[in-house]
Amino acid sequence: MGTLARPESGKSAQLTSAAVDLDPFPDAEHETKLKFEQRHPFAWRGTLRPKAPADKGLAAAFAEFEKVVAFEDALRADAKDHKLDQAAQGLAESALFTYQSNWWAARQRLGRDVPLSKTQPDSRSLDWYPIALGQGILLLSELRQTLGAERFAELMDEFGTAHANQEITTAQFRAFVDQRGEKEASAVLTKWLDREIAAKDHVGGCWSIHSFELEPEKALIVFGTGERAARDAIANREIAERLQYAVARRFGNYHIPLKTDREVTDEDLKSQHLLVVGEPLTNSLLRRAAEKSPVKFGTQSFVVRGETYADHDSAVIVASENPWNPRFSVVTFGGLSARATHRIVDSLSPEEETSPQIVLFPARRTTQRSVVR
Incomplete structure (x- = not known):
């Protein structure tokens, strides 16, 4: 990057215009008062209980990702014309990134990754949980991108209400998606559940x-x-x-x-x-x-x-x-x-x-x- 000197009075109008923060009277910006930790209208319903250790990542992600989506929905409802500006988009992305960065930091501390299917609680370390949760969150995030936000929320609500406060398995969720005929979504599940997620499969350095x-x-x-x-x-x-x-x-x-x-x-x-x-x-x-x-x-x-x-x-x-x-x-x-x-x-x-x-x-x-x- 070339060095950009601080403009002096009467010099280099072109340089002044190149820096976005030198306007003494910037346009008014909408600053939302919404916070991630606040309660927002739910994105879907249902609390799932994992049947086995290998199901903990998905069950936890079902609840935590709902908070991320509900926050994004609330930001959109608060935005002008229901369109997120750059600041609101950054807040929504940061909520999701929190789980991704927690996963990344945990796998760096542990020295390896652990696929969802091999999740096991460890009394000597808490790193297994953010690793499982992070993968579950990103699995659901990719499903949402594949299906579209509205269809994804419908499926989550249907599965959550049908299995509320019940023990569930990852295989049950997979079968549910398959039964709805969502072939692209089934491919996403295969990608995340049928192989180990190695460092080369994701962008590295997801530090917060x-x-x-x-x-x-x-x-x-x-x-x-x-x-x-x-x-x-x-x-x-x-x-x-x-x-x-x-x-x-x-x-x-x-x-x-x-x-x-x-x-x-x-x-x-x-x-x-x-x-x-x-x-x-x-x-x-x-x-x-x-x-x-x-x-x-x-x-x-x-x-x-x-x-x-x-x-x-x-x-x-x-x-x-x-x-x-x-x-x-x-x-x-x-x-x-x-x-x-x-x-x-x-x-x-x-x-x-x-x-x-x-x-x-x-x-x-x-x-x-x-x-x-």
Whole structure:
């Protein structure tokens, strides 16, 4: 990405128009008040109980995916002309991505994947559950894409009401879909249930900004010491300490250790999750750590989904694969000024239930949570 300098007054109108966050009077945006954790009108009915361990993934996904679809339906009902804008679409995608990223993080911790048909509870580790649930969720999501949202909801409601509070098997659900003559849907079930889901079958690196939280003892906050002035290092340390506190408050009351970008070692980089804090100009590690990130950083700008942000009040939180070791993630807290970075760290909520891949804070605009495939 070419470096985009911050425009000066009277210079480069073309450069100013290239950055989407430099308009001092942006168009009004609709900001929904809906939250994933709220109760929404149900998408389908019925609570299923698994008959055997191999059925746990589907039974759990039947309930959890209903929350995802109900949230999307509520967002659509709240939207103008019932069409999701980019911000609302990002919220819906983040709700689904939460389960996908939990699955990915669990399989990375476990060191392998476990197909649905071989699901077994493990008293020594909880990783089996997000692996089973994540596969069940993505199975149902692919079924929904194949059948269409309306037909899918009809089938889920029919199966759920017919088997409410009953023990069910995955084979029963499969037979139900086959009996409805949905050949394309049957092919989806075959794809997910008749073979192991290996890493090569899915896009890798499905990390969310919260994936590190289940193993905070394997995480490190790295803040910049600054190239411009001593005040950069002071500001970045304060921001890193606030992040340390925010993470402890959100999960487990564990204080993740801090290091500067000059103190961090090669072993540090490859042996843990990295939380990288600062501006591109004040943290020498930031652009290296974000090498596999969907957000591209310049010296005074960053690009998300092909759109450039260059205002000093813009910032972004983004998760990606650790380029030194794919076992771990990198979460970049990147602002184009100390004030912007300070603001995004303070935005972390202890109550937020979804786990997006990206949280974008454009200057003078609505915060957006999203996923970039």
